[in-house]
Amino acid sequence: MTTYRERLWPAPWLFLATALVLPATLLVFVPINFTVGVVVAVVFYVGICLAMVLSAPSVEVTETHFIAGRARLPLTAAGEAVAFEGAEATLERGQRLDARAWLVLRGWIAPVVRVEVTDPEDPAPYWLVSSRHPDKIVEALASYRNAATN
Numbered sequence: 001m002t003t004y005r006e007r008l009w010p011a012p013w014l015f016l017a018t019a020l021v022l023p024a025t026l027l028v029f030v031p032i033n034f035t036v037g038v039v040v041a042v043v044f045y046v047g048i049c050l051a052m053v054l055s056a057p058s059v060e061v062t063e064t065h066f067i068a069g070r071a072r073l074p075l076t077a078a079g080e081a082v083a084f085e086g087a088e089a090t091l092e093r094g095q096r097l098d099a100r101a102w103l104v105l106r107g108w109i110a111p112v113v114r115v116e117v118t119d120p121e122d123p124a125p126y127w128l129v130s131s132r133h134p135d136k137i138v139e140a141l142a143s144y145r146n147a148a149t150n
Contacts, residue, residue, distance in 0.1 A: 002061070003140040005058060005059070005061075006058065006059045006060075006131060007058045007059075008056050008057050008058070008059065008106050008131075009053070010053065010056060011108035013108070014052060015049055018048045018052070019045060021044050021045050022041045022042075022044075023041075025040055025041035025044050026038070026041050057069035057070075059104070059137065061075075061137060061141060063144075068104040068127060071104070071127075073117065073127060074119075075141070075144050077119035078115050078118070078144075079126075080116045081115045081138045082113065083111065083131075083134030083137070084112050084113070084114065084134065085110065085134065086110070089110055093105060100123055100124055101125060101126050101127065101128050102117075102126075102128070103127075103128050103129075104130060105128065105129070106130045109130040111132065111133075112134060113129050113131050113134035113138060114126050114127070114128050114129075
C-alpha cells in the first residue's frame with residue numbers, strides 16, 4: 001500500500017521556455033523550405049515536452065520502501081526525515097550538501113526532504129529529494145517509524 005506518492009512534473013514555465021526551440025528551428029529550416037521548417041520545429045518542441053514529461057521521477061512512500069526515482073530505500077534503513085523550504089532548502093542543495101548523498105533534485109522544485117540512511121553498508125549518508133510537499137513525506141516516514149516501534 002502506498003502512503004504517499006508524488007510525481008515531480010516539470011513546472012509550466014519550462015514548457016514555455018522550451019518553446020524557444022520553435023523560432024530557433026524555424027531560423028535554420030525556413031530558408032530551406034517553409035513547410036519542412038514548421039514541421040521540424042513542431043516535432044522538436046513536442047519531442048522535448050514529451051521527454052520532460054516521461055522522464056519526471058516519482059517519489060513514493062510505501063509500507064516497505066521509500067522510493068525516489070529508480071532507487072529504493074527500505075524503510076528499515078530510513079532514519080530521520082527533515083523537510084526544508086526556502087533558504088534552508090537552498091543551503092541543503094548547496095553549501096551543506098554531502099557529495100556522497102543520493103540526490104533526486106529538480107531545479108524547478110525548491111523544497112527538499114532529507115532522509116538519513118541508517119544502513120552501515122550503504123555509502124550514502126542520506127537521500128536528498130525534491131518535493132512540492134516535503135512535510136507529507138516526513139509524516140509518512142514518521143508514521144512508519146511510530147508503527148514499527150509499537
